Amino acid sequence: MLxxxxxxxxxxxxxxxxxxxFEVKNIKFSYLDNDRTSFSRALIDKFEASEYFNVLAHFNSxxxxxxxxxKGNIDVILEIPQYFERDLLKEKKTNxxxxxxxxxxxAAGVENVYINQIVQSFNKNATSxxxxxxxxxxxxxTIDSIPSxxxxxxxxxxxxxxxxxxxxxxxxITLFLSGMNIVREKEIGTxxxxxxxxxxxxxxxIGKLFPFWIIGFGLLTIxxxxxxxIFDVPMVGSILLIYFYTGIFLLVILGMGxxxxxxxxxxxxxxxxxxxxVVIFILMSGLFTPIESMPMWAQQLTELNxxxxxxxxxxxxxxxxxxxSDILPQLLKTLAYAIVMNGLAVWSYRKTS
Amino acid sequence: MKKENVIEATNLTKTFxxxxxxxxxxxxxxxxxxxxxxxxxxxGKTTAMKxxxxxxxxxxxxxxVAGYDVSTRPEDIKKSIGYMSQKFALYDDxxxxxxxxxxxxxxxxxxxxxxxxxxxxxxxxxxxEVSNDLVGSLPLGxxxxxSFSVALLHDPKIIFLDEPTGGVDPITRRQFWEMIYETxxxxxxxxxxxxxxxxAEYCDRVSIMVNGKIEALxxxxxxKEQFKVDSMNDVFLKLARE
Amino acid sequence: xxxxxxxxxxxxxxIFRDKRSLFILFGMPIAQIMLFGFAITxxxxxxxxxxxxxxxxxxxxxIINKITASKYYTNxxxxxxEKEIETVFKRGKVKAVLVFENDFSKNLIKxxxxxxxxxxxxxxxxxxxxxxxxxxxxxxxxxxxxxxDIEIAYQIIPETRMVYNPELKSVFMFVPGxxxxxxxxxxxxxxxISITREKELGTMEILxxxxxxxxxxxxxxxxxxxxxxxINAIVIVLLSIFIFKMPINGSFILLGLESVLFTITSLSLGxxxxxxxxxxxxxxxxxxxxxxxxxxxxxxxxxxxxxxPIPLQVISNIxxxxxxxxxxKGIMLKxxxxxxxxxxxxxxxxxxxxxxxxxxxxxxxxxx
Numbered sequence: 001m002l003x004x005x006x007x008x009x010x011x012x013x014x015x016x017x018x019x020x021x022f023e024v025k026n027i028k029f030s031y032l033d034n035d036r037t038s039f040s041r042a043l044i045d046k047f048e049a050s051e052y053f054n055v056l057a058h059f060n061s062x063x064x065x066x067x068x069x070x071k072g073n074i075d076v077i078l079e080i081p082q083y084f085e086r087d088l089l090k091e092k093k094t095n096x097x098x099x100x101x102x103x104x105x106x107a108a109g110v111e112n113v114y115i116n117q118i119v120q121s122f123n124k125n126a127t128s129x130x131x132x133x134x135x136x137x138x139x140x141x142t143i144d145s146i147p148s149x150x151x152x153x154x155x156x157x158x159x160x161x162x163x164x165x166x167x168x169x170x171x172x173i174t175l176f177l178s179g180m181n182i183v184r185e186k187e188i189g190t191x192x193x194x195x196x197x198x199x200x201x202x203x204x205x206i207g208k209l210f211p212f213w214i215i216g217f218g219l220l221t222i223x224x225x226x227x228x229x230i231f232d233v234p235m236v237g238s239i240l241l242i243y244f245y246t247g248i249f250l251l252v253i254l255g256m257g258x259x260x261x262x263x264x265x266x267x268x269x270x271x272x273x274x275x276x277x278v279v280i281f282i283l284m285s286g287l288f289t290p291i292e293s294m295p296m297w298a299q300q301l302t303e304l305n306x307x308x309x310x311x312x313x314x315x316x317x318x319x320x321x322x323x324x325s326d327i328l329p330q331l332l333k334t335l336a337y338a339i340v341m342n343g344l345a346v347w348s349y350r351k352t353s
Numbered sequence: 354m355k356k357e358n359v360i361e362a363t364n365l366t367k368t369f370x371x372x373x374x375x376x377x378x379x380x381x382x383x384x385x386x387x388x389x390x391x392x393x394x395x396x397g398k399t400t401a402m403k404x405x406x407x408x409x410x411x412x413x414x415x416x417x418v419a420g421y422d423v424s425t426r427p428e429d430i431k432k433s434i435g436y437m438s439q440k441f442a443l444y445d446d447x448x449x450x451x452x453x454x455x456x457x458x459x460x461x462x463x464x465x466x467x468x469x470x471x472x473x474x475x476x477x478x479x480x481x482e483v484s485n486d487l488v489g490s491l492p493l494g495x496x497x498x499x500s501f502s503v504a505l506l507h508d509p510k511i512i513f514l515d516e517p518t519g520g521v522d523p524i525t526r527r528q529f530w531e532m533i534y535e536t537x538x539x540x541x542x543x544x545x546x547x548x549x550x551x552x553a554e555y556c557d558r559v560s561i562m563v564n565g566k567i568e569a570l571x572x573x574x575x576x577k578e579q580f581k582v583d584s585m586n587d588v589f590l591k592l593a594r595e
Numbered sequence: 596x597x598x599x600x601x602x603x604x605x606x607x608x609x610i611f612r613d614k615r616s617l618f619i620l621f622g623m624p625i626a627q628i629m630l631f632g633f634a635i636t637x638x639x640x641x642x643x644x645x646x647x648x649x650x651x652x653x654x655x656x657x658i659i660n661k662i663t664a665s666k667y668y669t670n671x672x673x674x675x676x677e678k679e680i681e682t683v684f685k686r687g688k689v690k691a692v693l694v695f696e697n698d699f700s701k702n703l704i705k706x707x708x709x710x711x712x713x714x715x716x717x718x719x720x721x722x723x724x725x726x727x728x729x730x731x732x733x734x735x736x737x738x739x740x741x742x743x744d745i746e747i748a749y750q751i752i753p754e755t756r757m758v759y760n761p762e763l764k765s766v767f768m769f770v771p772g773x774x775x776x777x778x779x780x781x782x783x784x785x786x787x788i789s790i791t792r793e794k795e796l797g798t799m800e801i802l803x804x805x806x807x808x809x810x811x812x813x814x815x816x817x818x819x820x821x822x823x824x825x826i827n828a829i830v831i832v833l834l835s836i837f838i839f840k841m842p843i844n845g846s847f848i849l850l851g852l853e854s855v856l857f858t859i860t861s862l863s864l865g866x867x868x869x870x871x872x873x874x875x876x877x878x879x880x881x882x883x884x885x886x887x888x889x890x891x892x893x894x895x896x897x898x899x900x901x902x903x904p905i906p907l908q909v910i911s912n913i914x915x916x917x918x919x920x921x922x923x924k925g926i927m928l929k930x931x932x933x934x935x936x937x938x939x940x941x942x943x944x945x946x947x948x949x950x951x952x953x954x955x956x957x958x959x960x961x962x963x
Binding site: 319 | 877
């Protein structure tokens with residue numbers, strides 16, 4: 001059991017942090033050149049030079065191209081029409097048809113932006129070349145935009161995901177273990193034995209849950225070390241603040257696990273219910289997908305999600321160095337959650353036994 | 354009158370890697386006998402029993418159960434025996450009747466047979482009131498009696514009982530042994546492991562296993578004479594200390 | 596055969612008596628599909644931005660209006676000095692700050708050039724990058740309007756066709772994933788738990804001593820879950836058709852057959868897990884931690900496989916869910932027939948045989 005509690009999650013932290021990325025790169029690109037002129041060649045060269053696109057194939061017919069798309073071998077088809085060069089020189093305007101596999105809508109949107117960027121820079125180059133030849137008549141107005149990426153200049157996705165996945169693992173393990181543990185005693189029948197001993201109920205509860213609290217800290221510690229050593233995730237803020245917050249957060253989770261175990265009779269049930277809530281909490285936590293993009297009602301629902309706060313706090317403190325006063329709203333909500341959850345747990349424990 | 358042997362074991366051995374759990378045991382059990390298989394925890398009695406009931410293959414030696422070789426024909430053995438383990442292995446989330454129907458079914462009884470048998474069983478045990486209750490809601494002693502009756506549902510030639518009376522009160526234990534006597538009286542051989550030495554007194558013959566070997570095998574009376582003590586408990590203590 | 600039917604009946608008793616698990620079993624797919632359909636999207640919009648406008652003139656106001664009018668942004672607040680940028684980022688809400696330089700309008704008219712700084716909170720690199728890209732394209736559009744009098748050399752206008760999902764609904768992308776996860780959960784986890792449960796309770800021993808064959812025990816235990824999985828798959832498909840208007844372009848029969856195949860693959864995985872674990876707790880931990888998370892993250896359900904590092908792309912090949920998601924997307928959205936997905940199908944069959952072979956081997960070792 002011990003390897004499952006520690007080794008498996010941490011292995012996952014290492015592997016999955018690499019997997020969880022929304023970056024769009026290595027786009028499977030193909031083209032269909034019906035013009036075969038120096039202009040069409042120049043445009044294709046632009047795509048070949050781009051770091052986002054992998055030019056995988058060129059096709060001779062639309063049929064071939066769409067078959068390859070159906071098979072999933074390519075995601076983008078650029079079709080250069082016949083008379084591409086002639087139309088450009090004569091009419092100064094031509095169309096270009098682009099087909100994008102849009103099953104992943106968000107990726108398709110980004111791919112579209114990249115394609116437009118390349119085409120526009122192709123337009124722009126041509127424009128300035130022409131301006132040079134014709135002599136300067138009117139200089140177009142340009143607005144330069146200078147992006148600067150704070151806290152993560154290289155846009156390294158792993159520094160974003162490692163704290164998040166660590167939250168996920170700590171939460172899952174502690175919730176499952178605490179949820180199942182008491183049910184297990186119920187199932188085996190040892191709970192009755194404990195109920196007849198002179199031990200006080202609160203002593204029993206604390207004694208039961210304390211080990212999982214420690215396990216939670218253990219996981220967090222090893223995870224933070226791995227994050228630092230393997231992924232070089234910065235720790236800009238106070239590490240003490242992280243531990244302080246985690247201590248409170250774990251109380252929420254343990255209370256929840258205990259609450260679940262009061263309402264279930266078998267480990268299977270406990271596990272299922274825990275899993276049901278964990279999945280919903282994780283999906284609604286902003287861990288993988290942005291919360292701001294959700295509709296308003298869903299955003300309001302996420303206020304009830306403790307994992308959301310943990311994810312936010314970890315990322316804010318570790319990556320941005322947010323201080324206690326910055327995370328105070330999250331901290332207070334988590335604390336309130338802990339009190340309510342444990343209150344419910346103790347109340348339901350009294351009721352059932 | 355010489356009765357036929359229903360279990361014969363010759364130099365039966367089971368090794369797990371370097372460890373010898375059962376070391377060349379030889380014995381036979383006669384038809385209708387109550388055979389006590391005694392030993393401390395870890396002495397190898399459960400391992401030996403698993404070989405006899407066909408779920409573990411012997412490393413060396415032979416044994417026949419109900420006339421079938423345990424190494425080659427375990428499937429035939431399974432049809433001729435009943436088995437009740439130390440956990441009262443009924444399904445808690447099934448009713449008494451459903452449990453009976455299920456176990457009757459997997460032993461291949463016909464539906465009409467199952468109906469007759471389950472009625473008989475329920476009447477014998479006085480369970481009319483609770484026959485549609487979930488087994489999980491019944492007291493331990495009842496579960497155990499039902500468990501025993503269920504193991505006898507298909508009229509096996511031999512019934513194997515693996516520490517059947519763990520954790521029940523003395524009165525229930527007494528009642529349980531009465532059921533065992535009754536069963537043996539009807540001609541069913543009873544092979545029972547236990548570590549309650551008072552129960553050993555109830556057996557026709559007992560064997561005592563120590564560290565994988567059978568150290569003593571006879572009727573309780575003769576064993577007591579042999580070791581010059583008053584109770585089986587003392588026999589056991591004497592053996593275990595050697 | 597009669598023994599077998601009795602066995603399956605007993606399994607159904609177990610399942611239907613456990614109301615809480617049953618509720619989760621059928622509530623889970625519905626809840627997940629609803630969440631993915633209505634709430635969760637991997638698009639980026641409604642991002643809170645702050646504006647630090649040093650020039651406050653007509654042009655900057657116009658640009659700000661253009662930017663905040665787009666669905667990507669919500670204009671949250673105006674800030675007055677450099678220091679505040681840090682503060683709003685640390686509070687966590689604002690994801691980007693647009694800084695307009697001094698005399699923006701004047702510079703644009705006099706020098707034909709003006710500068711905007713897009714400062715993003717790149718702790719979330721994806722959002723940061725996307726914001727930068729979207730802002731750029733809004734600025735470019737604005738530029739074109741400003742420059743409309745100047746003759747351009749020539750212009751290539753890309754006409755983009757978004758195929759398979761023209762409205763870019765993220766639910767189309769998530770439905771195959773959710774269906775895969777649910778089938779996996781029901782089949783692999785439930786079977787491994789229900790088999791180890793019998794081991795833990797001691798009933799497995801009783802079954803092994805009975806004349807019923809071990810493979811009958813196993814098949815009897817997994818059979819009800821095939822049935823439940825199929826019901827779940829049907830519920831998911833119906834929800835996606837009727838609530839999210841998702842087209843099923845391919846053949847329903849093929850879809851059904853492939854789903855049964857994947858269910859069997861997951862079941863064989865569940866059996867394998869149950870042969871290596873003694874307690875329900877272990878079985879659950881292995882199924883959840885060892886199976887679910889890799890399935891969610893490495894199958895292409897949420898994150899594109901092609902963007903992962905090469906070693907992970909290689910590892911993703913051993914995840915059965917990856918192949919099933921390709922199959923589902925093919926049948927549901929692309930409307931392909933078996934000739935396009937035979938390779939994936941063969942891989943799944945191969946995996947199933949492998950898992951089954953391995954379980955039989957493990958099982959035999961245990962018996963000796």
